[in-house]
Amino acid sequence: MPNSELMAIGAFAQRSGLTSSALRFYADSGLLPPADVDPATGYRSYGVHQLERAVTLRRLREIAMPLAGVAAVLGAGAEEAARLLDEHVARIEGDAAVARQRAAAIKSALGGDAPGSLIAVLKGPVLAEAVEQVLTATATPTPTATATATATGPTHDPASAVLAGLHIEASDEAVALTATDRYRLSTRTLVPVRTGERTWAGTVDGADLRNAVADVRRSALVRVEAVPHGIWLRMSGREDRHCRVLPEEYPDHRSLLASLGEATTRATVAKGALLRALEEHPGDRPVLRLTDRGVRVQAPDDELSGILLPAAVTGEDLRIRFEMTTLYAAVSTAIGPDVMLDLRGPLQPVTIRSADRGDLTTLTMPVTFDH
Numbered sequence: 001m002p003n004s005e006l007m008a009i010g011a012f013a014q015r016s017g018l019t020s021s022a023l024r025f026y027a028d029s030g031l032l033p034p035a036d037v038d039p040a041t042g043y044r045s046y047g048v049h050q051l052e053r054a055v056t057l058r059r060l061r062e063i064a065m066p067l068a069g070v071a072a073v074l075g076a077g078a079e080e081a082a083r084l085l086d087e088h089v090a091r092i093e094g095d096a097a098v099a100r101q102r103a104a105a106i107k108s109a110l111g112g113d114a115p116g117s118l119i120a121v122l123k124g125p126v127l128a129e130a131v132e133q134v135l136t137a138t139a140t141p142t143p144t145a146t147a148t149a150t151a152t153g154p155t156h157d158p159a160s161a162v163l164a165g166l167h168i169e170a171s172d173e174a175v176a177l178t179a180t181d182r183y184r185l186s187t188r189t190l191v192p193v194r195t196g197e198r199t200w201a202g203t204v205d206g207a208d209l210r211n212a213v214a215d216v217r218r219s220a221l222v223r224v225e226a227v228p229h230g231i232w233l234r235m236s237g238r239e240d241r242h243c244r245v246l247p248e249e250y251p252d253h254r255s256l257l258a259s260l261g262e263a264t265t266r267a268t269v270a271k272g273a274l275l276r277a278l279e280e281h282p283g284d285r286p287v288l289r290l291t292d293r294g295v296r297v298q299a300p301d302d303e304l305s306g307i308l309l310p311a312a313v314t315g316e317d318l319r320i321r322f323e324m325t326t327l328y329a330a331v332s333t334a335i336g337p338d339v340m341l342d343l344r345g346p347l348q349p350v351t352i353r354s355a356d357r358g359d360l361t362t363l364t365m366p367v368t369f370d371h
Contacts, residue, residue, distance in 0.1 A: 005048055006036055012046035016054035023054075031071060032057060064092065097207060100244070116225030116232055119170045119200045120192035124219035124235065130177050130188045131166065131209050131216070133333045133360055138206050139163035139181035162248035165203040168231075170196050170224075178253055179206070184326045185253060185349075186333065188360040193221060200226050203250045208243035215241060256363070260349060263342035265315035268355050269295050271331060271339045277307040278328050285367060286327065290318045290343070300369055320346045320366050330362040 013020045026032040027044065032054055034044035046054075053074060060070045065088050073081045139160075167178040172195050178187040212233055216222055219235035233241040267290050277297040278286060289296040289306070290313050298306025300321055320343060330352045331339055338355035349363045 006045040007048065009034070009044045009046065012050075012054070016051055017058050018054055026057060029067060031067065031074070063088070097211070116227035117197055117200070118194075119168070119196045119224040119226050119231065120175045120190075121194035121221055121223050122175065122190055122192050124216050124222045126190060127222055128213045128217035130190055130360075131213055133335075134177045134179045134186045134188050135166055135206055135210065136329050136333050137179040137181060137184045137186035137362065138165065160248060162203050162246050162250055164206045165246045165250075166206055166209055167201070167203045167250045167253070169199075169201045171199050172196075175224075180251060180253060182251065183323075183365050184330060185256070185363040186330070186360070187253070187257075187362075190359070196224075202226070202231070202245040203248070204231060205244040205246055208241075212241040212243060215239070256349075260351070260363075261344050263315065263344055263351070265290055265313065265318045265341075265343040267295050267311045267313045267341045267343070268338055269309050269311035269341070271334055271337055273309050274331055274339065275328065277309060278324065278331070280307065281324070284324045285321055286324060287319060287321045287369075288341075290320075290341075292317075315343075318343055318346065320350070321369055322350075322364065322366050326364050330364045333360065333362065335360050 007015070009020050009023055012018075013023055016023075018026070023032065023034075023044070023046075027034055032050065035047035035050060036045040037043070038045075056074065057070060060073060065073070069084065069088055073084050076084060163181055165179075169176045169178070170192075173191075175190045175192055176187060177190070178185065180186070215235060215238045216233060219238055221236070223232075223234040225232045225234060230242055230244045233243065235241075274295070274297070281297055281299070283299055285300065287298050287300045287306075289298060290311075292313055293308065294313065295309045295311040296306045297309065334352060334354050336354040336356055340351075340353055340355045342351040344350070346366060347368065349365055351361060351363055353361045
């Protein structure tokens with residue numbers, strides 16, 4: 001290689017973002033050997049063509065990839081390298097989740113070994129089902145934003161971890177589970193086997209609950225106890241699970257529920273038929289047209305086509321549009337073979353619940369036709 005294409009180790013270090021000592025280490029490990037070594041002085045030089053590999057190596061090490069993984073990525077094609085990166089990130093996320101849970105348990109134990117306050121004793125399979133149903137309405141946490149509902153569709157506001165949690169309210173009669181991404185809200189009320197020693201409310205980390213669901217489902221009874229910074233799910237014959245309580249204030253969902261007006265249109269329709277019609281709909285924003293003939297699932301620009309579903313419809317005729325992702329999820333989590341839709345106009349929240357069991361209720365925001 002001509003000398004004009006070689007760089008001294010210091011210049012190469014500056015351009016690649018690696019220190020000279022790091023370059024020597026990676027040379028000795030075989031990951032980035034120099035292009036030339038002066039036989040008299042041992043001075044190392046690097047080629048311009050090695051810059052891309054050096055920068056990639058640095059970036060891989062910045063995400064804590066071990067040397068063996070770095071070597072595998074650098075020697076792989078694009079598709080295989082992407083797979084290796086995904087596996088590495090999944091391992092990091094898994095380790096971080098375990099560390100968070102263990103740290104929260106340690107934090108809780110720092111106050112002593114006294115048992116927590118009883119929130120409620122619930123049937124494990126029922127609690128697991130309710131958690132899975134309600135958590136579908138949580139927001140996906142991101143570093144920058146979460147979805148927010150308006151009459152014209154989702155906007156964005158600063159990220160809030162509390163929207164990825166499940167809000168629990170326990171009274172001397174019931175336990176209410178609520179989740180919302182501010183565009184959809186789901187709530188389910190459970191009757192406990194045994195009520196708690198006092199009322200309690202808090203927002204529990206959604207990821208912790210998801211990780212505990214399998215054990216909860218296999219436990220006949222689950223004792224839910226409140227401790228500082230979290231709750232314990234205590235199960236006979238299984239390891240107790242600790243879930244963190246999030247410190248942020250939860251949105252005032254009770255005011256929203258209390259402010260809902262009376263339904264102006266009500267429809268009862270078979271859940272399976274409605275889901276199939278949504279699956280067959282070609283677009284991502286289906287329109288529901290409700291008349292005394294039934295519920296028609298159609299495209300916004302085609303008044304005549306679509307799938308007409310038999311339904312018991314009372315009240316005013318209505319044409320309303322939804323995001324597929326919110327409507328389908330709300331209908332699919334409903335309990336029982338039939339769902340009841342209470343509608344209050346084309347831009348107001350729609351209540352979706354079982355036609356014969358009202359303990360799971362979901363509110364879904366429509367979108368405008370020019371959205």
